[in-house]
Amino acid sequence: MRDFYGTTLANGLMLGTAQYPSPAILADAFARSTASVATVSLRRESGRNRGGQDFWKLVQGLGVHILPNTAGCHSVKEAVTTAHMAREVFDTKWIKLEVIGEEDTLQPDVFGLVEAARILSEDGFQVFPYTTEDLVVADKLLQAGCEVLMPWGAPIGSGLGLNNLFGLRAMRAHFPDVPLVIDAGLGLPSQAAQAMEMGFDAVLLNTAVAKAGDPAAMAAAFAMAVSAGQLAHTADPMEPRDMAAPSTPVIGKAFLE
């Protein structure tokens, strides 16, 4: 597995911490997921529980890498301020950078994203930008100092899976050495497996687990799907073909060798 700003993760599952029915269910879901990273929103949680401190302690107690995020930020200024607050609270350079540009799809404002990524990278942050599959934007983010990219699978909370397979395949092929994480829009473990089979380095998801009838069971299912997809990728999957090819060997030719 590729490393993320010098950190090698145990597996390619990153899990969100929002919308769980209770703290106990959140903790149980993380335990079953064996996720290596938890992402936490500073902005959403800061208004609750004595300034969010109880919640942040709970997340820090999960024993996984913390990736604070700027979810809910709609401007460069908001995102940069939130990132600074995250660095103080969690004592980490990592920041998942979201600058939302449009309300219906929650798609990123890619212009603001590149600007905020540059400001934060110059200030020593290690930025994980939530972006689209646009190759030109991806290039600008790398030039701005990002060493990891997080293209969306589908709009946040939609559960639609990998919406633009062509664009995501092109991104993987275009940036073979850049760690790429599919972020948002995954609804089912099979979609996570597909992303890993395609060679993505990790997936980040929240809603599909937190909103499942049994979040802990769904977290376990995603864990299995991620490791199956990753193993399949390393096993060099067959290329699909248009025409049939007999799988029953011809007499006298049981093996290719």
Ligand SMILES: CC(=O)[C@@H](O)[C@H](O)COP(=O)(O)O
């Ligand atoms: C938690 C978080 O960072 C979200 O913004 C993220 O993108 C997850 O999206 P889903 O809820 O669609 O999995």
